[in-house]
Amino acid sequence: MTQSKTEMHLIALPAFPLVEPGDDLAALIQVSLAHGSLSLEEGDLLVVAQKVVSKAENRYVYLNQVAVGVRAEKLALEVDKDPRLVQVILDQSQVVVAQRQGVLIVEHALGYVHANAGIDQSNITSDERNPRVLLLPENSDQSTNTLAQKLKTS
Numbered sequence: 001m002t003q004s005k006t007e008m009h010l011i012a013l014p015a016f017p018l019v020e021p022g023d024d025l026a027a028l029i030q031v032s033l034a035h036g037s038l039s040l041e042e043g044d045l046l047v048v049a050q051k052v053v054s055k056a057e058n059r060y061v062y063l064n065q066v067a068v069g070v071r072a073e074k075l076a077l078e079v080d081k082d083p084r085l086v087q088v089i090l091d092q093s094q095v096v097v098a099q100r101q102g103v104l105i106v107e108h109a110l111g112y113v114h115a116n117a118g119i120d121q122s123n124i125t126s127d128e129r130n131p132r133v134l135l136l137p138e139n140s141d142q143s144t145n146t147l148a149q150k151l152k153t154s
Contacts, residue, residue, distance in 0.1 A: 011038065021058030026150030040151065050136060051120060053143050059135040060124075061088050079104060085119070088133060092117035108136065 013032040019025070025048065033039060040046060063084040068076075072087035079086070079099050086104070090096075093106035097113055107113050118136040126132045137143045 011036075013038075019052050019055040021055065021060070023056045024150075025052065025056050025147055026154060029147075029151065030154050046151070048147065050118070050140070051123070051134065053137045053140070053147075054120075054134050055124070057137055057143065059137060060132045061135060062130055062132045063088070064130045075099070075104070085116075085121075085133065088135075089117045089119060092119065092135060110136065110140070112136075 013029065014036040016032045017028060019028065029046070029048075063082065066084040066087050068083045068087045069090075072090055073083050075081075075090070075096070076083035076086040080101055081104070089104050089106060092109055093104075094109055094111075095107045096104055097107055098105040103115050104117075105113065105115055106117050108117050112118065120134045121131075124132065124134050
């Protein structure tokens with residue numbers, strides 16, 4: 001039996017740009033790999049943040065365009081959150097699991113249980129007069145498979 005070392009090397013992609021709606025993630029990854037004289041090899045694991053996929057897939061919701069329901073209004077008062085944001089959280093969720101000041105723990109429509117349905121407001125550009133939030137990818141398995149196929153063929 002051959003004995004092998006088990007090692008893990010983490011390498012951040014160099015010069016990876018900010019991602020905008022419609023960007024081809026596979027192309028951006030390939031450019032970044034080339035910039036760093038890197039290549040993906042058999043057995044490599046590429047980790048891509050959900051936020052990057054969501055941005056490329058334009059999963060933004062503008063809060064000024066959200067119609068707020070009675071349930072969201074009531075819940076927003078209980079947790080001290082913007083009612084428009086609460087409505088988006090409810091729209092993305094199957095059930096509210098728990099709540100406390102400033103946070104809703106929900107089961108997302110995709111089955112994940114987490115805070116605020118995974119909706120993100122951090123590190124995205126947004127206009128104060130028309131704020132926006134970022135949702136999870138609509139189908140993360142499909143997004144992953146599409147990205148993997150594009151990377152294999154490029």
